Amino acid sequence: MFEARGAHTFDYSLHQGSPTRMQFHFADSMAMPVAIQTWELEPGGYEGMHSHHGDGMAVEEFYLVLEGSAQMQVGQEHYELGAGDSVLAPAEVEHDLxxxxxxxxxxxxxxxxxxxxxFSGFxxxxxSLAARAEGTDGTRG
Known part of the structure; x- marks a missing residue:
């Protein structure tokens, strides 16, 4: 299966946030139990502070910045993000992008x-666990 960048995009406001241009990759055609999406937020745009509890599913979210710069709050932590940076928002913890x-x-x-x-067989x-134990930051000299 193939899906081109920008295929089937739509505008959607998440959690009382600003309109977000979204692509829901392979919606309902993947067997993996995750949703994979690409979001585009205009300057000043935001997702909206929220958490996932009481809605029937304890959702965990992974964010990877592809282009641009962002700030993300997860619980009491604040992160400044650029291309290549990622954040994990655990289930039931308030967060905003x-x-x-x-x-x-x-x-x-x-x-x-x-x-x-x-994933122990991989x-x-x-x-990855060895690199984390060594404190490797992934840069090459």
């Missing part, structure tokens, strides 16, 4: 019900 730049903010968002998983997990 804001475009703090002069251009469009493009973000890849993956969300789904919190639960268990087992070498990339072992390598």
């Amino acid at each position: 804001r475009n703090t730049g002069d251009g469009v903010l493009r973000v890849l968002v993956v969300w789904g019900e919190a639960g268990s998983k087992d 070498g990339s997990l072992a390598a």
